[in-house]
Amino acid sequence: MNTNSNTYTIIYTTVVCVLVAAILAIVSGSLASKQQANEKAETISQILTAAGFADKSEWEARGNDAIISFYKENICNAYVIDAAGTVKDSLDTASATIYNLSELKKQNYSVTDAASSQDLALPVYMFKDSTYVLPVYGAGLWGPVWGYVALENDLTTIKGAYFDHASETPGLGGKIKDDPSFRAQFSGKVVDFTDVKPFAIVKGGAGDKANGIDAISGATMTSKGLDAAINNWLAAYKPYLVK
Amino acid sequence: MDKFLKETFLNPIFKNNPVSVLVLGICSSLAVTVELKGALVMALSVTIVTGLSSLVCSLIRKTIPNRARIIIQLVVVALMVIVVDQVLKAYAYGIDKQLSVYIGLIITNCIVMGRIEGFALNNKPLPSLVDGIANGLGYGLILVTVAFVRELLGSGTLLGYPVLSAIGYTNNGLVILPPMALILLGCIIWAQNAIMAKQETKK
Numbered sequence: 510m511n512t513n514s515n516t517y518t519i520i521y522t523t524v525v526c527v528l529v530a531a532i533l534a535i536v537s538g539s540l541a542s543k544q545q546a547n548e549k550a551e552t553i554s555q556i557l558t559a560a561g562f563a564d565k566s567e568w569e570a571r572g573n574d575a576i577i578s579f580y581k582e583n584i585c586n587a588y589v590i591d592a593a594g595t596v597k598d599s600l601d602t603a604s605a606t607i608y609n610l611s612e613l614k615k616q617n618y619s620v621t622d623a624a625s626s627q628d629l630a631l632p633v634y635m636f637k638d639s640t641y642v643l644p645v646y647g648a649g650l651w652g653p654v655w656g657y658v659a660l661e662n663d664l665t666t667i668k669g670a671y672f673d674h675a676s677e678t679p680g681l682g683g684k685i686k687d688d689p690s691f692r693a694q695f696s697g698k699v700v701d702f703t704d705v706k707p708f709a710i711v712k713g714g715a716g717d718k719a720n721g722i723d724a725i726s727g728a729t730m731t732s733k734g735l736d737a738a739i740n741n742w743l744a745a746y747k748p749y750l751v752k
Numbered sequence: 753m754d755k756f757l758k759e760t761f762l763n764p765i766f767k768n769n770p771v772s773v774l775v776l777g778i779c780s781s782l783a784v785t786v787e788l789k790g791a792l793v794m795a796l797s798v799t800i801v802t803g804l805s806s807l808v809c810s811l812i813r814k815t816i817p818n819r820a821r822i823i824i825q826l827v828v829v830a831l832m833v834i835v836v837d838q839v840l841k842a843y844a845y846g847i848d849k850q851l852s853v854y855i856g857l858i859i860t861n862c863i864v865m866g867r868i869e870g871f872a873l874n875n876k877p878l879p880s881l882v883d884g885i886a887n888g889l890g891y892g893l894i895l896v897t898v899a900f901v902r903e904l905l906g907s908g909t910l911l912g913y914p915v916l917s918a919i920g921y922t923n924n925g926l927v928i929l930p931p932m933a934l935i936l937l938g939c940i941i942w943a944q945n946a947i948m949a950k951q952e953t954k955k
Contacts, residue, residue, distance in 0.1 A: 512817050512818065513817060518817040521820070525824055529827055537838055540839065540842040544838070569846060679786045680907075
């Protein structure tokens with residue numbers, strides 16, 4: 510057979526493409542449920558880490574099922590609030606429904622754009638020990654940064670925080686996730702809505718302020734991005750927090 | 753035949769190493785060598801992708817239309833890469849989170865296409881599979897060597913366990929940044945050239 514004829518080439522490439530597409534569809538379809546479960550457990554473990562139940566590495570060691578059952582045992586209420594701070598919808602705690610990353614990304618448009626704030630639907634996770642966990646989302650240097658801030662019962666004092674990022678520089682911007690001493694700075698600080706910025710991440714000296722922490726040296730843009738993410742989202746939560 | 757297979761397997765690991773001799777796949781070896789764990793997974797992924805795509809391309813080598821062969825090779829490689837990425841996402845989520853960008857970049861890793869073009873299209877399936885795996889291993893060897901030094905000196909740990917940091921070592925930030933991977937790679941190439949030059953003169 511002439512493998513160089515046009516007809517042969519076209520038929521051959523078409524067959525190969527269809528075959529490959531079929532294989533990919535099967536692989537993706539058969540692994541989808543496991544992938545989604547991983548993603549959900551990852552998000553929940555970040556929420557639980559921020560709330561101070563255990564360290565992130567410990568959740569990874571415990572595995573998906575343990576993470577989800579721990580969440581179900583300790584969650585008190587989870588709901589979604591609107592721009593006025595009133596509860597709009599509830600999230601099913603029995604099935605551990607949470608807002609995943611793509612949902613946070615979607616909400617980030619409403620958070621940063623006042624015109625679309627009527628679409629705002631922000632989640633609040635309330636645990637049985639009266640810890641409130643709120644998500645934040647924004648742009649770092651190379652890609653999105655996001656995380657969870659846990660507040661005490663007074664809705665002012667920060668109990669803990671956990672942050673993650675898509676592609677910040679390891680060892681510099683990556684410290685928002687990897688450096689426990691950066692995260693430890695958050696505990697005991699407060700959110701102060703009477704200040705220009707409710708919470709500040711700035712270089713040098715902010716560590717002495719009640720509502721600020723020191724930024725990471727060598728990671729100015731990541732620190733600024735995280736600062737903006739926290740302040741934008743806190744501003745959106747303001748009606749709920751200062752009722 | 754046996755000797756041919758043995759040589760096909762051993763050559764890419766040292767004498768014809770795809771990274772240190774042919775200087776292919778440099779991009780990813782800079783990016784994924786901050787930690788040993790990531791480097792090991794990347795090495796394994798590249799080995800699987802080069803091995804399987806060489807095997808598949810070798811199996812269909814006689815039917816591939818010559819004018820469309822690069823496209824066909826690309827489709828086969830892309831298929832393998834996506835499958836590896838999906839499997840990692842399902843069974844090694846933590847590692848995939850760190851590596852997903854670079855896993856996608858295996859498609860553009862010159863070693864994979866280079867071995868298919870240069871070897872698999874002219875050889876039988878078995879030697880092609882061996883050649884692909886050996887090239888992946890040769891790449892992995894360099895990757896793991898660089899990652900070993902970078903994690904040890906940059907973070908003071910090995911596979912996440914404290915080694916140097918346990919005895920009060922201050923982490924070297926330069927080692928974590930990509931340029932250090934190039935410097936280390938240069939040192940490896942230097943050492944290898946020195947050893948090979950010595951062997952040449954012995955002969």
